[in-house]
Amino acid sequence: MMNGRGENRRCAVAVVAVTIGSLLVTGCYVVPATAPDGTTYYGYYPVAPPPGSVPAAAAGKPGAPATLSVRLYPANEMATRTGVVSGSVTNMMTGKGRFVVDYEGEVLNGEATRVSDDDRRGVASAYSPRGMYMSCEYQMSTPYKGAGTCSFANGAKYQMHIGN
16 A cells, blocks of 8 residues: 555656657647749648638727638629638738638638728738739728728639628
8 A cells, every 4th residue: 555645656757757748749840832933832821710700809909910701702703603702811900911811722821911101901912832822902991891802813803801
C-alpha cells in the first residue's frame, strides 16, 4: 500500500508524460504554394463562413477589427453558373482589410483598401494559387455595411454586399 505522497508523485509523473507526449505529436505546418508566375505564395486559408453565420461586430469596441460576411450575387450570365458566392472581409479599422472568398472550389485571398481621397470608397483584390483572381470596387455606408461590384478572371460579374 502506497502513502499519499507516492500516489501524488505517480500521478504527477503520468501528467507530465502525457503532456510531453501530446506536445511531441502536435505541430503547425506552413506549406507554401507556387503561383503561375513562379513566386512563392503563403496562403491565408480560413474557410469563408456561410452567409449569415458571422456574428455582428462587438459594440463598444470602436477601432477593433471586425469580420464581416461578404455575399456576391450574380450580375451576368457567366456568374449565374455559380450562383451566390460567400466570403468574408476582416475590417482592420485602419483603411485596410483581409478579403477571403471561396469561388468554384478555390480559396481566393487578398486585401481590401480604402482609397485615400474618400474614407468610404475602396478596392479589393484577391487571388488563388491556381490562377483565379478577382477585383472589386465598393463603398461602405458604415464600418460594418457596404456594397459594390466584383469581376472575376473568367468574366463573371457580381453585385457585392458586405455585412449582416
